[in-house]
Amino acid sequence: MTATSKIEPVLDVSNLTTSFRIGGEWYPAVRGISFSLQPNETLALVGESGCGKSMTALSVLGLVPKANGRVEADHIRFEGKDLSRLPDEEMRKIRGNGISMIFQEPMTSLNPVLPVGFQVVEALRYHQNLSRAGRERRALELLDLVKIPSAKSRFKEYPHQFSGGMRQRVMIAMALACRPKVILADEPTTALDVTIQAQILSLLNELKAETDMSMIFITHNLGVVAALADRVAVMYAGDIVEIAGVGDLFARPTHPYTEALLRSVPRSDRDTKTLYSIPGAVPPLTRMPKGCRFTARCELAVDICRKQNPPLDALAAGDAHSVRCWVRGNHDRAALKENADV
Ligand SMILES: Nc1ncnc2c1ncn2[C@@H]1O[C@H](COP(=O)(O)OP(=O)(O)OP(=O)(O)O)[C@@H](O)[C@H]1O
Ligand SMILES: [Mg+2]
Structure with missing residues (x-):
């Protein structure tokens, strides 16, 4: 340019x-x-x-x-x-x-005691005017978008049940929320x-x-x-x-x-x-x-x-x-x- x-x-x-x-x-x-x-x-x-x-x-x-x-x-x-x-x-x-940021180490940025899907839903709470059901739908869409396989069934799993690469995908989903x-x-x-x-x-x-x-x-x-x-x-x-x-x-x-x-x-x-x-x-x-x-x-x-x-x-x-x-x-x-x- x-x-x-x-x-x-x-x-x-x-x-x-x-x-x-x-x-x-x-x-x-x-x-x-x-x-x-x-x-x-x-x-x-x-x-x-x-x-x-x-x-x-x-x-x-x-x-x-x-x-x-x-x-x-x-x-x-x-x-x-x-x-x-x-x-x-x-x-x-x-x-x-x-503007959002993705950091190097996803394990330290995700809360270990909360299910992954819940954390994406929370990321949407402060920023978008969506109902609870709407936020859940959007969170699932985001997890699909970052290509988490069987996102729906993994929604309630915890960060330690995800591999490093999958955790980084969750962080990207949250940054995109x-x-x-x-x-x-x-x-x-x-x-x-x-x-x-x-x-x-x-x-x-x-x-x-x-x-x-x-x-x-x-x-x-x-x-x-x-x-x-x-x-x-x-x-x-x-x-x-x-x-x-x-x-x-x-x-x-x-x-x-x-x-x-x-x-x-x-x-x-x-x-x-x-x-x-x-x-x-x-x-x-x-x-x-x-x-x-x-x-x-x-x-x-x-x-x-x-x-x-x-x-x-x-x-x-x-x-x-x-x-x-x-x-x-x-x-x-x-x-x-x-x-x-x-
Ligand atoms: N809180 C701080 N107090 C004092 N100096 C700091 C602080 N944070 C960073 N620095 C210094 O600022 C400089 C730039 O740091 P920065 O973290 O931006 O480097 P970086 O290019 O991101 O390196 P890396 O590849 O290691 O992440 C370094 O000399 C670092 O020591
Ligand atoms: Mg650095």
Whole structure:
């Protein structure tokens, strides 16, 4: 999607910064990121552990812990409202109704002492004007929709009687209960084995097409991204370092971090024993370096990288592919040369 597109995004996030207070100081876990989500689009957020993926989703939903967390944004626009300035009461109405979230571990999100069907019925209670019988009918429809076999006879069973994959289907049914415009899926398949993962992913794809939703899909697995996403935002240490259409990202990975992530994807034509893993680790919030945060792990780093964080710029004018890198990005080459130490 280009900047000149006339289509109104479903969700538009501008300059979002989410910080935590640690030892009396504030540290940004998400640093001034902007993105938008088009109707029926799937945007994947990828990056290693600790890059700020979950905090981005939780910030949109107003679920960042208030005790030591702070969310600032120019705006988080959804259906004409700025979610970053919405009172708690209004925000509660958005959650589940307009935007819902699917978490990684369904066992911790389902109540173990209540029958599964009852929990789906409850999810409908707060959001839709349906009679008890109507809610039960709709709950069954939803369990059928997420392809739970013999849903009717399993309605009264408890979460522990369901397999991990089936429990995740129940969570998806609950997230869909009120026909949200946007689903935030935070690593919804990581706890599942590979075959079940594939089934859940194709289910999400089907549902998205049928129900006309948009989705933000969070994962550290680029293989999953290829199967599911329309666009990809790669996050590193709180920054979006590259964003592009999925085909373009795989054909032209440009940020050294994206390249490294792609090299670490397991492939059937490669020996898994020699699987590449990116040396080093994401720095903790309290010890973020000045300049580009990937510098210490980057083979291409030059002097300016240590001094200044590069902007996220389009690779060419009007290009939907943007990269935040002094060496590979489309920046002022003269400034780079002047500062280079190689
Ligand atoms: N309540 C908190 N207090 C302080 N720091 C936090 C808190 N929650 C998260 N963080 C920090 O914010 C950063 C981003 O965390 P986030 O959970 O968004 O990462 P993530 O990309 O979702 O990682 P993962 O793949 O492990 O889920 C991390 O450095 C994390 O340690
Ligand atoms: Mg996370």
